[in-house]
Amino acid sequence: MDRVLDQKALDTLAVAVQDAGRYAKEQQQCIHRSYKSDGTVITETDLAISRKILGVVSQLFENVNIISEETLTPFDPDAPFTFVLDPIDGTDVYSQGLPSWAVALGILDKQRNPVGAMISAPRWGLGEDELFLRLDPGKELLINGKPFSIRTNKDFPHQITMGSSGQRLMDFTHFEGKIRIFGSSILHMLSPVLYDHIQGCVNQSCYVWDITAAHAALLSVGMDIEYVDGTPFIYDDAFLLERKPFSPSFYAGTKDCIQALRKVLPAK
Structure with missing residues (x-):
């Protein structure tokens, strides 16, 4: 497999991740909390999004690894990319109705360097109601479809x-x-x-x-x-x-x- 991910496939995946965030937003008011064996919170939305995104990645990309919080999958050390999914990061606050959660899909290269990301946070943002971050491997960072760059000095933790x-x-x-x-x-x-x-x-x-x-x-x-x-x-x-x-x-x-x-x- 080529070490460059197909652009049309990445476009399709980006739509799926953003749609997953919007789906989670729609479901938030009616979800039910349950608990894993380690005591952490899980909801039916986590499981539904995990199934959906893993299915989309499997259909779009051959010979890649997929790691999800909610699903165990095989791992090939020779695969050129590894997709890492958190169906809902912040499930506890999500289950309580708070806005600070996200659907997060990261991409590691074969050397396990983080090189890509798609993050949907539909109740979070930059002065607007939705945040969608996209970083295709080797490309510029996009926030809600627009190139993003840091505007202020970040060298001291005020x-x-x-x-x-x-x-x-x-x-x-x-x-x-x-x-x-x-x-x-x-x-x-x-x-x-x-x-x-x-x-x-x-x-x-x-x-x-x-x-x-x-x-x-x-x-x-x-x-x-x-x-x-x-x-x-x-x-x-x-x-x-x-x-x-x-x-x-x-x-x-x-x-x-x-x-x-x-x-x-x-x-x-």
Whole structure:
């Protein structure tokens, strides 16, 4: 298979992901919470979107891997691309009726580098009611179909996003900025990219489907993620294939922002 994904197939997939977000929005007022064996929340919408998107990817692309939070699938280490799906990132807040959730599909290349993303957040946005992020491998970042670029300096963390367990894991003694918590790792990580006055993110332990799409978006604008202990973040077998959460927490932002976060907001 060619190492370049077919453009028409990517167009079709983008429509499917955006439609999945809109479907989730329609279903939000009537969903029922249930729980997995590990105690995390799941809804019938998660399962329906997982089935739909996995089916679309399988039809459109040959010889690629698909990893989904809700479905176990085989993995070929020689496949040129791996699609990583979170049917709803932020299921807990979604099930409570809150707006901060997203359908997130990330794309890894054969070397496990995040190179693509499609993210539908139909109740979130930039001064409008819907956010759809698209990053085709090797192409520019698009927000609602338009090229996007960062307009402000992001090198010092005056305002950051963080997961809800951050208050237990991080030392706030020297941090004097603002913190935003939305309930979605994808939206936490996207915020330094999207919003002028948010510079960084601190994300606590979660799974590959919770971060891949947003990580690709960060990389596309010159940002990255790095563990709080200074080690680089990698998509190793434990994280990608064994479906284990990463550890410890990581910082997200520009290189300078990450260095500043390590000083003003270290791990306990």
